Amino acid sequence: MNKNIIILSYEYPMPWNGLASGVYELTINIAKILKENTFRVLSGTPGNPIETPSLNIKVRKGPKARRYISLYLTTSLYSLFYYLAKKAKRQADLVHGHNHITFWFNIYKLIFGSIDKTPYILTLHSTAKGRKIQIDEKLPLFTQYFEWPLHEISDKIGCKVADKVICTTQNVLDEATKHYNLDPLKAMVITDGVNPQTFNENVTNNKKARQLENKKILMFFGTISKRNQTEKLIHSFIKANIQNKFLYLIGDGEPQYIEEIRNILEQNNATQDVIVITDFDYNKLPPFYASCNLFIHNSVYEGSIQPTLQALSTGKTTLVSGFKINDQELEQNLIQIDKNLSVEELATLLEQNILTQKIIDTKYIQTEYSWDNIAFKYSSLYKTLLNSN
Helix, strand or coil: CCCEEEEEECCCCCCCCHHHHHHHHHHHHHHHHCCCCEEEEEECCCCCCEEEHHHCEEEEECCCCECCECHHHCHHHHHHHHHHHHHHCCCCCEEEEEHHHHHHHHHHHHHHCCCCCCCEEEEECCCHHHHHHHCCCCCCHHHHHHHHHHHHHHHHHHHHHCCEEEECCHHHHHHHHHHHCCCHHHEEECCCCECCCCCCCCCCCCCCCCCCCCCEEEEEECCCCCCCCHHHHHHHHHHCCCCCEEEEEECCCCHHHHHHHHHHHHHCCCCCCEEEECCCCHHHCHHHHHHCCEEEEECCCCCCHHHHHHHHHCCCEEEEECCCCCCHHHHHHCEECCCCCCHHHHHHHHHHHHCCCCCCCHHHHHHHCEHHHHHHHHHHHHHHHHHHC
16 A cells, blocks of 8 residues: 655755765665655755656755754744645655754644654754764854754654654764653664765776876865864865875865865965865765775764765775764774874874775675665664554
């Protein structure tokens, strides 16, 4: 029997960036497994509706958050009305929400959950409480006194009302259990994944095309921010004694902070050795991974698992800080670094690892963390909850 699955996500292509691709990859792969069902995605990404008839996926675009008009007043609010409309048409048999876009839906479930028993899975990619404790930076007043408190409320209520809470790293699970009293019996860790057909060690090397064949290339991909210690990475890169060095700095971030990074590069005459790419597409990332010698993600909070898996899948030596995964084999492929390293200490690590290629078990990464394997774990939960309703 055809079931209707509602996906609530802030971002879904198109357009998209690499960090937003996880929900897309996950939904596509779950739909391939549960072919008899219809997937209805509500996204805050601007653009026209998208349909993938072969997989029964229908994507509706809601209003995107604007500066000082947060997602709580736009996408999140719209997603609740979207759900209610589908529920009225009997087109909502299960809800899968991602992070705090679920704010209003969580409140609805808290109030009417005894009446509306639609199964609900919440995926937490981070927790507001955990980030607040660990991130030592001055936040804009709007973020500090409006967005983050509501994020925390959303997390806490979501952990209470969801039937299953999926955390993408062990850090997130530990934080949700500690700060939100998440019931361990309904919680589990399922990481993000990687598309091994896109990110693999056989991707064409693009160094020659970019006239970088003699360069020793470092790569960072993620949010360009203080949380990810971008400024420290820049200073460490400049200080590192590496001949023919080059750095790909790829990701989105606050325009003011990115401008600060560009100013640092100019002041240190490093603009020829660093390329900052803020306008990028998920499908254009593989050549950058293919051409780099070393991938680094030195976060003070938690390293993003998805870019890390992409780097490992392409067989690249990978330095990360911030997150922990209960997978010894995965950890053996990583080089864990201390988030509190000084600029000089990080520069030394870059020097030591840029020339020594660590042997990566790419087959393990591509098999265990492929999106289809991650989707299989989710689809099992979907089936259990749909059959119990």
